[in-house]
Amino acid sequence: MLKDYKGACHIHTEYSDGRIPVSDVITSAQDAGLDFVILSDHNTFLPKHDGWEGWHDDLLVIVGMEVSPRRGGHFLTLDTQPLTDNRYVDLQKYKYMKPGDCLDDVVSKGGTVFIVHPLGKRKISFSIVLKAWHDWEHNGFAGIEIWSYLHDWIDDLKLSNLWHFYKNPNLQIKGPDPELLSLWDELGQKRKVAGISGLDAHYRKFPFAKRPFFTYEELFKTIRTHVLLESELVKSDEAVQLICDAHKEGRCYVSFDLLADATGFNFIADSGERIYYMGDEIVSIENKIHFNINSPHRATIKLLRNGKIYNECEGASLDYSSAEKGVYRVEAYIENRPWVFTNPIYVR
Incomplete structure (x- = not known):
């Protein structure tokens, strides 16, 4: 059984436009019960140079960068060691480069890339x-941000409903954009x-409001990435790389x-010879693959193949066998509200 660790990604601090000290991010994440956080300030790795990456009691801080x-x-x-080794590398150059050239530059230095807010927002x-x-x-990016709290929240935001959205932010969460999932x-x-x-977390306070639109502690209780590791996450030099690798390989769910x-949510495939997990690719298998989904809570569980619902049930588990090739992933809903979106198991 893989070990499940939950964390929050895409977090801005005072090192760019987040307006909040890293120390406050750490306290909020600890209060929310997270295992890790991934910082992503714009065009800078200064939080890493200033010593913030690593363990802070039971919380692991990872310093990424939003190019x-x-x-x-x-x-x-993530994983851009050549960029982070030298404090004086001019990362602000990315402001003036084309996105594809930025990606090429980062990948050439060993970086792992995830496209964020892929559809944009206006x-x-x-x-x-x-x-x-x-x-x-x-082909240079390893993954994409499929569900962003802030971008889900602002999707239907207007001046006329701003107060309602401020008072009831979590009621506005609808799930990943169907266009993006497609x-x-x-x-x-x-x-x-x-x-x-x-999360695309920023500290924002408006004159008429008694509190910020979102405190980081509140945000850290909402949309999370759960990574699955083969062994317990211990306080070692390898911990950061283990979390980054799990993201890169898709050994995780949202x-x-x-x-x-x-x-504890689990999605596996059994070929009869071995067990496959989220992010795994199954190649040249002639027999049927048995898919097993287990949920810690009762939910509407949907098994999808190539984006289409293949099977679904109401309950805490779903079992299904198939000999068809395709990209299989799982969605789960609680009382018709979006809850879990797994990474795929690929049957080639």
């Missing part, structure tokens, strides 16, 4: 203009593409834990 060109889509990068009334990612033929399914039929979550803590 943010002005003329196109953004991406999160809310002129709130000064939000984020450009979409367009270069989907590029794109992810298409990409997965060509090659392995991991799906991760993001969940809205405010509905119910999804820890």
